[in-house]
Amino acid sequence: MQTRPLTLASLLLLSSVAFSEESPIQILLSVGAEGLNNDRATAAVAALSKAPVAELSNLFAALNQATDLSANYLRAAIDSIVERAIASKVPLPNSELRAFLVDTQNHPKARRLAYEILQKVASKETAELLPTFVNDPSSELRYDAVAQLIQSAEKQKLAGDKPAALAAFKNALNVARQDGQIAKIAWEIRDLGEEVDLPKHFGFLTHWKVIGPFHNDALAGFETAFPPETEWKPDAEYEGKTGRVKWQDLATGEEYGKVDLNPVLGELKEVTGYAHNDFNSPIEGPAEIRLGCKNGWKIWFNGKLLFGRDEYHRGARIDQYRLPVTLQKGANKLLVKVCQNADVKDWTREWEFQLRICDASGTAILAVNRPPTPKAEPKTAPAKSQKKDRKP
Amino acid sequence: MKARIFLSCLILGLTQASHHAADWLQFRGPGGSSVSQDSAIPTILSESLIAWKKPLPGRGISSPLAIGDRLYLTASSGPDQDRLHIFCLRASDGSTIWERQFWATGRTMTHAKICVATCTPCSDGKFLYAAFSSNDVVCLDLNGTLVWMRGLTRDYPNASNSLGMASSPVVVENTLVLSVENDSESFAIGLDTAQGLNRWKIQRPKVSNWTSPVVLQRQPGEASLIALMSGSGISFVEASSGVEKAHFDGGGSTVSSVTLANGMLYVPTKGTTALKLPAEASEKAPEVLWQNGQMINSTVSPVVVRDRVYTLNNAGILKCSSAKDGEKIWQLRTTGPYSATPVAAGEFLYLINEKGLLQVVDTKTPEGAITSTLDLQDTFIGTPSLADQALYLRSDKFLYRISEK
Incomplete structure (x- = not known):
C-alpha cells in the first residue's frame, strides 16, 4: 500500500499555523455539542489523516487540550497516519512517542494510545516499560x-x-x-x-445520616423538593409518607459500600429517602464522586445539584456514574436522594446506593476522620407503621 | 393526508433499493427483511465450509455489513468496555483492511449478555454509520476516514440505559435515524448524514426499548416514513422531518422489531399482528388485518419470505404461517435458545442459537425440516448477515464466513 499524496487542499489546510484559530487541529479542538463545528471538522480531519508522520507530535500535544469528543477526531487522524506509515514502512517518531508516554503529565488516554502505537513498532522495548506503570494515572x-x-x-x-x-x-x-x-x-x-477492608480501599462512604420515607407516588417525588433538599438540620423532624420522620444513623460494612435504605426506612414502594454525609476532605482540588444506584437519584455537593437520573431498576454497579467535583479542604456536604418506584417484582426490592470519593484514577480519597469500617450490615428493624404500607 | 402517504407504502416491499442487490447494508439486511436474494448460500453444512474464522478485537453483538468485497463491523473492548472499534475486512479472506478506534463519551454499562457494540451499523453505500450503546455515533467513509462523530449522551446527559442500548440505526434520504429510547431522556433523532447535525429530535415514551426503526420506502420522489415501535404501538414519522403522520396504538414489542413485506407490517405484539397500510385518505391508522396470539416472537423478529411468515419463540418452536391471514401452516421444534433473528435465502432459513448451533430449515417440505446443522460451539447473540454467497456469523470473539468458496 502506497502512501497517498497530499492533495493541494490538504497542504493548504495543513500549512496554516499550528494552534492558530483556523489550523486543522484547532478546528478539531473546537467541535462541541450537537455537532458544533462538524462542518469544518470534516475537512480538517480528512486533511490531517493524510498528513505525514511529523504531524503526530502536534496531534498528541493537542490531545492534552482536547475534550472527550474532540479527542476522538484527533485520534482518528492519528490512527490513519500510523496505519498508513506502518503499511508503507515509514518510520514513526518512536523517541517522541516514548517521551510522550513516560511523561505522566500528558493525558492518560493519549499516553495509552502512544503505548499501543509503540507496541506495534517496538514491542520488546515497550513491554519493558510496563512494570513502571503500576501506579500510573492511566x-x-x-x-x-x-x-x-x-x-x-x-x-x-x-x-x-x-x-x-x-x-x-x-x-x-x-x-x-x-x-x-x-x-x-x-x-x-x-x-x-x-x-x-474493601470499602476503605475503594473509598466508599460508610457512615451516613438517613431520613425518610417521603412519598414518590406516581414517581412525582423525584421532582418534589422535600425539606432535606432545602435545609440541613440534623435534629429536625418532618412529615413523611407514613408519619413523622427524622435523621437516623446508618453505617454499612457491605463490601461495596451499599447503603441499604430498606432495613432502616422500611421496605416500601413509591418512596423517597435522603442520605447526608459530612465529608472532611484531606485535600483541596479536583475529585470524582462515583455512584452506583438502580433507583432514581439526585446528588447535591456543597449545596449544588450535580446530577439526577430517573431510571429505575435497570441495574447498578460500582462507578456507574462519575461526577467531577472540586473538594474543599475540610468540611464538604453531600446529599443523596434515592427514589423507589411502585414495581413489586423481586428484582425491584432494592432501595440503595453506593458512593465513593476518589481521584480520576480511582484512588480513594479518605476523609480525615473516617471511622473504622463496620464489620457487619446494620440490623435495624423498620417501624411497624412503616411496614404496613408495603404493597403486596 | 396521513393515509395518502401510506398508499405509496403498499409497494414498499418491492421497491426497497440497495446499491447492489447482494449488499447487506443494515441490521437484518435489505429493508430489515432478514432475506437475501442470494441463492448460492450453502444449504448442506460442514466444518469444511468455514472459509475463515477471524478473531475480533473486542466483544460485540452487531452484525457485519457487506458492501462489495468488504465487510464492516464494530466491537468494544477494555476493562470498562469504553473502546469502540470500527473495522473493515476483506470478505474473501477476512484480512483487516483498516481499523479505527474511538473512546466512548457516554456511559458503557450494559447487561452482561450484551455489550457496547450491540447496535448494527448501517450504510448508504457511500458512508458507514456506526452507533454504540454509549450513544456515540460515528460516520466514516468506506476507507475509514472520519467524517463526523456525535456523542448523544454527551449532548443529552440522561439518554442512556443501564442495561444497554441495542437499537440499530437506519439511513434514508440523507438522514440517519436513531431510536434512543430509555427510561429517562427518551427520544428519536434524525441526523443529517453530511455533518451529523440534528435535522429533528422528537420525544419518545420514557420506557426502555431495544427495537430498531424500519424504513417504509415510498414511490420515487416521495418522502419516506420511519416506523418507530414502542410498547404502546407504532409511530410513523417522516424521515426528513420527524413529523408523525400516523399512529398505531395496538401495542408493540420493546425487543423484537417490525418486519415489512408485501405492503404489510408484521408487528411482534399480541403474538404477531399484521397491519395493512391504509390506502384511503380517510383512514388514520393502519388497519389490523389479522392477529395470531400463537405466533410468539420472544426476542427475535418475524421473518417473511414471499407468502409465509416465520416466528420463533423462546422454546425454539418455529412457526410457519400464512402471511396473508396468519393461519398456521406448520410448526417445527428447533434447538434454542435464540437471541438472533433467523435469516433466509431461497427456500431455506438459517437459525443460529446462543450456543452456536447453526440449523438450516428447508421450508419447502410439508412440515418444515431441519436438513443440516453445524455446531460452532461458541456464543452467538447477534443476527447473521448474508452476502457474496456466504453466511457471516459473529460470535462474541470471532467472525465466521460460511461459504462454498
Missing part, C-alpha cells in the same frame, strides 16, 4: 501492569510460597484500581488468611 496502563503483578503472585502461590504470595498480592492491591482486579486480589488475600 487506568489502562496501570491495569496491564497490575495484571503482571497478579500473575507473579499467582505463581508464588502455586509454588507454595505463601508468605511471598501474600506479600505480592498485598502489593498488587495497593496499586490496583479496577474493580475486577481488586475483587480477584481480595479473594486471594483472604484465601491466604488475611482480611481485606
Whole structure:
C-alpha cells in the first residue's frame, strides 16, 4: 500500500499555523455539542489523516487540550497516519512517542494510545516499560501492569510460597484500581488468611445520616423538593409518607459500600429517602464522586445539584456514574436522594446506593476522620407503621 | 393526508433499493427483511465450509455489513468496555483492511449478555454509520476516514440505559435515524448524514426499548416514513422531518422489531399482528388485518419470505404461517435458545442459537425440516448477515464466513 499524496487542499489546510484559530487541529479542538463545528471538522480531519508522520507530535500535544469528543477526531487522524506509515514502512517518531508516554503529565488516554502505537513498532522495548506503570494515572496502563503483578503472585502461590504470595498480592492491591482486579486480589488475600477492608480501599462512604420515607407516588417525588433538599438540620423532624420522620444513623460494612435504605426506612414502594454525609476532605482540588444506584437519584455537593437520573431498576454497579467535583479542604456536604418506584417484582426490592470519593484514577480519597469500617450490615428493624404500607 | 402517504407504502416491499442487490447494508439486511436474494448460500453444512474464522478485537453483538468485497463491523473492548472499534475486512479472506478506534463519551454499562457494540451499523453505500450503546455515533467513509462523530449522551446527559442500548440505526434520504429510547431522556433523532447535525429530535415514551426503526420506502420522489415501535404501538414519522403522520396504538414489542413485506407490517405484539397500510385518505391508522396470539416472537423478529411468515419463540418452536391471514401452516421444534433473528435465502432459513448451533430449515417440505446443522460451539447473540454467497456469523470473539468458496 502506497502512501497517498497530499492533495493541494490538504497542504493548504495543513500549512496554516499550528494552534492558530483556523489550523486543522484547532478546528478539531473546537467541535462541541450537537455537532458544533462538524462542518469544518470534516475537512480538517480528512486533511490531517493524510498528513505525514511529523504531524503526530502536534496531534498528541493537542490531545492534552482536547475534550472527550474532540479527542476522538484527533485520534482518528492519528490512527490513519500510523496505519498508513506502518503499511508503507515509514518510520514513526518512536523517541517522541516514548517521551510522550513516560511523561505522566500528558493525558492518560493519549499516553495509552502512544503505548499501543509503540507496541506495534517496538514491542520488546515497550513491554519493558510496563512494570513502571503500576501506579500510573492511566487506568489502562496501570491495569496491564497490575495484571503482571497478579500473575507473579499467582505463581508464588502455586509454588507454595505463601508468605511471598501474600506479600505480592498485598502489593498488587495497593496499586490496583479496577474493580475486577481488586475483587480477584481480595479473594486471594483472604484465601491466604488475611482480611481485606474493601470499602476503605475503594473509598466508599460508610457512615451516613438517613431520613425518610417521603412519598414518590406516581414517581412525582423525584421532582418534589422535600425539606432535606432545602435545609440541613440534623435534629429536625418532618412529615413523611407514613408519619413523622427524622435523621437516623446508618453505617454499612457491605463490601461495596451499599447503603441499604430498606432495613432502616422500611421496605416500601413509591418512596423517597435522603442520605447526608459530612465529608472532611484531606485535600483541596479536583475529585470524582462515583455512584452506583438502580433507583432514581439526585446528588447535591456543597449545596449544588450535580446530577439526577430517573431510571429505575435497570441495574447498578460500582462507578456507574462519575461526577467531577472540586473538594474543599475540610468540611464538604453531600446529599443523596434515592427514589423507589411502585414495581413489586423481586428484582425491584432494592432501595440503595453506593458512593465513593476518589481521584480520576480511582484512588480513594479518605476523609480525615473516617471511622473504622463496620464489620457487619446494620440490623435495624423498620417501624411497624412503616411496614404496613408495603404493597403486596 | 396521513393515509395518502401510506398508499405509496403498499409497494414498499418491492421497491426497497440497495446499491447492489447482494449488499447487506443494515441490521437484518435489505429493508430489515432478514432475506437475501442470494441463492448460492450453502444449504448442506460442514466444518469444511468455514472459509475463515477471524478473531475480533473486542466483544460485540452487531452484525457485519457487506458492501462489495468488504465487510464492516464494530466491537468494544477494555476493562470498562469504553473502546469502540470500527473495522473493515476483506470478505474473501477476512484480512483487516483498516481499523479505527474511538473512546466512548457516554456511559458503557450494559447487561452482561450484551455489550457496547450491540447496535448494527448501517450504510448508504457511500458512508458507514456506526452507533454504540454509549450513544456515540460515528460516520466514516468506506476507507475509514472520519467524517463526523456525535456523542448523544454527551449532548443529552440522561439518554442512556443501564442495561444497554441495542437499537440499530437506519439511513434514508440523507438522514440517519436513531431510536434512543430509555427510561429517562427518551427520544428519536434524525441526523443529517453530511455533518451529523440534528435535522429533528422528537420525544419518545420514557420506557426502555431495544427495537430498531424500519424504513417504509415510498414511490420515487416521495418522502419516506420511519416506523418507530414502542410498547404502546407504532409511530410513523417522516424521515426528513420527524413529523408523525400516523399512529398505531395496538401495542408493540420493546425487543423484537417490525418486519415489512408485501405492503404489510408484521408487528411482534399480541403474538404477531399484521397491519395493512391504509390506502384511503380517510383512514388514520393502519388497519389490523389479522392477529395470531400463537405466533410468539420472544426476542427475535418475524421473518417473511414471499407468502409465509416465520416466528420463533423462546422454546425454539418455529412457526410457519400464512402471511396473508396468519393461519398456521406448520410448526417445527428447533434447538434454542435464540437471541438472533433467523435469516433466509431461497427456500431455506438459517437459525443460529446462543450456543452456536447453526440449523438450516428447508421450508419447502410439508412440515418444515431441519436438513443440516453445524455446531460452532461458541456464543452467538447477534443476527447473521448474508452476502457474496456466504453466511457471516459473529460470535462474541470471532467472525465466521460460511461459504462454498
